[in-house]
Amino acid sequence: MRLDEAEARARLAAHDHGVLCTVHPERGVDAVPVVFAIHPDGFVGVPVDLVKPKASLQLQRERNLAADPRATLLVDHWNRDDWSQLWWVRAKLEWCPDDPRRADELADLLVARYPQYADRPFANMLVMRIVGITAWSAR
C-alpha cells in the first residue's frame, strides 16, 4: 500500500500533470491543476506560462507562497473501472523564490517534456524544493 521513496519519486517524475496546493491566509487551501518538471537535485518547477489563458500573470499561488512557502503537489492515477490500479504520490514542497539557475534548468526540462513549450513561453517559474514524499498504491 505505501510505496517506498524511490518508487514514489520515479512515479512523480514520470507523471505529466498534478494539483498544486498552497495556503491562502483566509480561504484555507487553494488548489490548481499544473504541469511541472522535476530537477534531479530534488526540485519541482511549475511554470507560469503564456499558453493557457489567464486573467493575470501575478497569480494567487505566488502571493500565497510569498506569505507561506509551504506547498503540496499531488499526482494521481485514476481508473474508474478497476480500483486495484489506483495510486497517488504527494510531495511536500517549500518555495525557493531566488534560484534563477535552477529556474532556467527547469525551463529546459519543461521544454523537453511538453511540445507546447517549444518557444519557452514562460512568464515566470515557481521553483520548489521537495521536503517530503508520501505515496499510496491500491496493490
Add this chain to the structure above:
Amino acid sequence: MRLDEAEARARLAAHDHGVLCTVHPERGVDAVPVVFAIHPDGFVGVPVDLVKPKASLQLQRERNLAADPRATLLVDHWNRDDWSQLWWVRAKLEWCPDDPRRADELADLLVARYPQYADRPFANMLVMRIVGITAWSAR
C-alpha cells in the same frame, strides 16, 4: 475562460473523481484523491470506504476537518496533447459533521454512481456544504 456557476456545478457533478484538500495544523495542506457524490441541495459526500485499502479508518482528513472545517474539492480535465480542452472546477467546502440524513442520501448517490459500492462498504461519510465555486476553461 471563467465558467459561470451553473456550468461549473454541472461539470463538478458529472466528474467521477477529484482531489480533496484540507488544512493540516503543521504541514499546511493535505491533499488526497477522492470519489464523491453531489447532493442536489449543494452538499458533497466523500466516503471513507472499506474498498480501497487504508492503514486506518480514522483518516487524517477527518482530524484536519475537526480542527478546521474548510476544505477544497478540485476536479480537472487533462489532455496532454490538446491544451484547448483543459478545464477545472474548484469548490470551496465547509464540513457538516452532524447530518446523518444527508450522509445517508449521499451514500445512496454513491452506490448509484460507482458499482464498487454496491454493498455500501462505507465506514464513514464526510458531508460538506459547497460555499463557493470557481471554474476555468481554456476556451
